[in-house]
Each structure stands twice: as structure tokens, then as C-alpha cells.
Amino acid sequence: MTAPVxxxxxxxxxxxxxxxxxxxxxxxxEKALAKFGRPIYVRHEIVHNTYVVNDLKERGAIFIEELDDVPPGATLVFSAHGVSQAIQREAERRGFQIFDATCPLVTKVHVEVAKLHKEGYEFIMIGHKGHPEVEGTxxxxDSGIHLVEDVADVARIQPGQTDKLAVVTQTTLSVDDAAEITDAVVARFPLIKKPKMQDICYATQxxxxxxxxxxxxxxxxxVVGSxxxxxxxxxxxxxxxxxTESYMVDNADELKPEWF
Ligand code: SF4
Structure with a gap:
């Protein structure tokens, strides 16, 4: 038998x-578990990492997608990706004890959207459809925010107005892809307002x-990740x-000798 290289x-x-x-x-x-004991309900995977999620499950966290799956009076944590206003309001209405683990860099985007909306802006959001951060932002x-996933989408969207339009991005995009899509957005809407600092977070960049x-x-x-x-x-x-050939593994068992 040949030994692996x-x-x-x-x-x-x-x-x-x-x-x-x-x-x-x-x-x-961890703090919610220590203070209130198990179970602690968490809406969506707290972060997209199987290792972290499994570890927290063992310690008493229950991951749910729908608020209907959370019993009355329970403690609920919102994931780092953030939630929509509708989810926030509904969770409060149901009387859950809420802890918000939304990353402050995602909250910064939410705050910017709310502020400019009050000034009458509509938005183009660059991001991936269905990603929880995109759904939250x-x-x-309720309306006036248009998702583009790629350059082709930029030509398709029909905002209700073009004089007050701003662009926001998901925090975890490819910096290069986002730049290309932003360029296409600016080419179509030259007066669009761009954030002072880009929304892609420093950790991602x-x-x-x-x-x-x-x-x-x-x-x-x-890449070690999920x-x-x-x-x-x-x-x-x-x-x-x-x-460069690249692979993603969630744990050491997924490493394949033939890659080397
Ligand atoms: S990747 Fe960036 S935005 Fe997402 S949780 Fe980490 S620091 Fe926050």
C-alpha cells in the first residue's frame, strides 16, 4: 500500500x-444558559458553524426557526445575523425573555437603513437571497428595499424612485464581487448614496x-468552516x-488524503 503524501x-x-x-x-x-439554565431557545443557528451549534446544543440550547416552536415564557436569543422588525415585534408580543446577539456591525446597517428611510430613501441591498442576515436587514x-445578488439583477430592479436611493450590503460578501456589483449599481443610478464605510465587515475583509x-x-x-x-x-x-485548489472542511474527519 502506498503511504499518503x-x-x-x-x-x-x-x-x-x-x-x-x-x-x-x-x-x-453561554451567559443565558448560566443565568437561566437549560433550555435556552435560539432563533436560527447562533452562528453558521456546526461545531459551535452542536456544542451549545449539548449544553442546553435549542435552535428553532419559527417562533411557534418557542414555549410561552421561554428565553429566546436572536442569532448574530439579526432579525426583521416583524420577528422582533412578534417575539416581544409573545412575552419571551429576549437576548439579542445580533452582531453590532449588522445592527449598524439596520440603524443606517432606518435613519435613511425616515429621510425618504429607498434601498438596493447587495446580498444572497434567503441568507438570514439579508432577511433581517x-x-x-415593510417595502422599498430591493435585493440584487449579481450584476444581472442590477439591470432588472425597478425602484419606485431614483432621486433618493441608497445602497447597503450583506456584511459577509466577497469584497471583489461586492465592488463589481456596486459599480454596476452606481453606473445605473449615478446619484445613489453609498455608505461612508463599506458594510462588509473588517473581519470578513x-x-x-x-x-x-x-x-x-x-x-x-x-478553509475550516461550515x-x-x-x-x-x-x-x-x-x-x-x-x-489555487481549495476545500472546506467542518472537522478533521473530512480531510481527504488525495488532496495532498
Ligand atoms: S463576520 Fe463580521 S458582521 Fe458577521 S458576526 Fe463576524 S464581525 Fe459581525
Whole structure:
């Protein structure tokens, strides 16, 4: 039998690991468990990481998608991705004890949307349809927020007005993809208001930059993350776009000898 060829050298990306928003969200669930005991209900996976979710499940967290699955009087945590106004209101109406683990960088986008909406703006949101963060941000308004997933979508949308239009983005997009879509948005709506600081978060940007620096130096890139994680998928794509073979694994058992 031929022995597997092991990597000669392993480079570890810097920065790597959980961002501050994920650490904070995990801490909020841990504190709720310590204070109120099990079970603690969490709407949606607190962060898109199987390891974290399974660990918290063992310690008494119950992950749900629908508020109907939360019993009266229970403690409920909103995930780091944030929630719509409708979910927020309904959870309050049902009298749950609520802890909000929405990442402050997502909240910043929500606040910006609410502020500009009061000034009469409509919005174009760049993001992935169905992603909980996108649902939460779009759900800050009842109407007047239009989703674009790619450059082709930009030509299709029909905002109700073009004089007061602003653009927001999901925080975990590929920086390069978002720039391309933003350029298409600006080309179609030259007067559109862009955020002073881009919405893609520093943690997402720094990790993508690290992959860009590292990819040309290595034969393969392995991203440790979960398939549901937007950030992890984008890191794998960044390496692939630079021509470096890349894979994503949730745990060590998923590493395949043939990759090496
Ligand atoms: S917005 Fe950025 S810092 Fe916040 S949870 Fe998402 S990836 Fe982490």
C-alpha cells in the first residue's frame, strides 16, 4: 500500500478563527444558559458553524426557526445575523425573555437603513437571497428595499424612485464581487448614496486579504468552516479565483488524503 503524501509545510492564515461578532454571540448564549439554565431557545443557528451549534446544543440550547416552536415564557436569543422588525415585534408580543446577539456591525446597517428611510430613501441591498442576515436587514422595512445578488439583477430592479436611493450590503460578501456589483449599481443610478464605510465587515475583509496573500504561496487552501457559512464559502472562492485548489472542511474527519 502506498503511504499518503503528507503536506511538507502548512501555513496558517493570519488573522483566522472566530470574529468578534461570533465570540460575542456565543458568550451571550453561554451567559443565558448560566443565568437561566437549560433550555435556552435560539432563533436560527447562533452562528453558521456546526461545531459551535452542536456544542451549545449539548449544553442546553435549542435552535428553532419559527417562533411557534418557542414555549410561552421561554428565553429566546436572536442569532448574530439579526432579525426583521416583524420577528422582533412578534417575539416581544409573545412575552419571551429576549437576548439579542445580533452582531453590532449588522445592527449598524439596520440603524443606517432606518435613519435613511425616515429621510425618504429607498434601498438596493447587495446580498444572497434567503441568507438570514439579508432577511433581517430587508425586514427592517415593510417595502422599498430591493435585493440584487449579481450584476444581472442590477439591470432588472425597478425602484419606485431614483432621486433618493441608497445602497447597503450583506456584511459577509466577497469584497471583489461586492465592488463589481456596486459599480454596476452606481453606473445605473449615478446619484445613489453609498455608505461612508463599506458594510462588509473588517473581519470578513481581513480574512479574504489573508487568503489572497497566502494562496499564491501554497498548493491547496483548506478553509475550516461550515457549508452554511457565507464567510467560509467566500474564502474558498477567493482562493479558487486565484487559481489555487481549495476545500472546506467542518472537522478533521473530512480531510481527504488525495488532496495532498
Ligand atoms: S458582521 Fe463580521 S464581525 Fe459581525 S458576526 Fe458577521 S463576520 Fe463576524
Amino acid at each position: 503528507l503536506p511538507q509545510e502548512i501555513l496558517l492564515a493570519e488573522p483566522r478563527g472566530f470574529c468578534a461578532g461570533v465570540d460575542r454571540a456565543i458568550e451571550i448564549v 430587508m425586514g427592517q422595512l 481581513n480574512r479574504q486579504d489573508a487568503v489572497k496573500v497566502m494562496s499564491p504561496q501554497v498548493d491547496i487552501v483548506i 457549508p452554511t457559512s457565507s464567510n467560509s464559502n467566500r474564502l474558498r472562492e477567493v482562493a479558487k479565483k486565484l487559481g
